[in-house]
Amino acid sequence: MEVVSHRGGAPIGRALRAVAVEWPFSVVFATATIAVIIVSFGALKHGLVLLASALLLGSVLRFVLSPARAGLLAVRRRGVDVVTMALLGALLLLLALFADTV
Template structure:
């Protein structure tokens, strides 16, 4: 690879005003503007909030309901990871899609079994 090719690849591209009439790169009159980047984190925060609620329920000494809610959060994460496109999944995308889905589903099933076999604490 030549030095000129490298410099052209890393140099900032200059755009002339006639290339972009409305000032938005990549958006024509028919195309809607792209959603803000933080919206891709909404699925992650939904899963995180549900897991936090499960942890609070466990801390309140409900050892059957808490893990069940955490398992539900993991299943929700698996569904999001399985069906949402990569640009809308945010931080839920850790590895390849199938590894994430299998890992989240397996952990959810294990927590459901844990919630099922855990003894009910009575006072």
């Protein structure tokens, strides 16, 4: 028996499976979203470190997982994706280390 949403849209089970398939992107996106919220509350250094961690995690997941398993993390060739996310994550981490917070 499949549960259907109240609005008559797609079954909830199908939507949950679609999210489960995209777990690498969901983890990276959720971490980045939390980082942006932390920065918006004024904790610049902590938020930047978390955002850099999200990008570095995305880079590792893209490197380790096959293109089919990487889902939305797979935008270009594996090497381009890994280097781009790793470089951005490392630069953000450096920015966080040198950020002067009062």
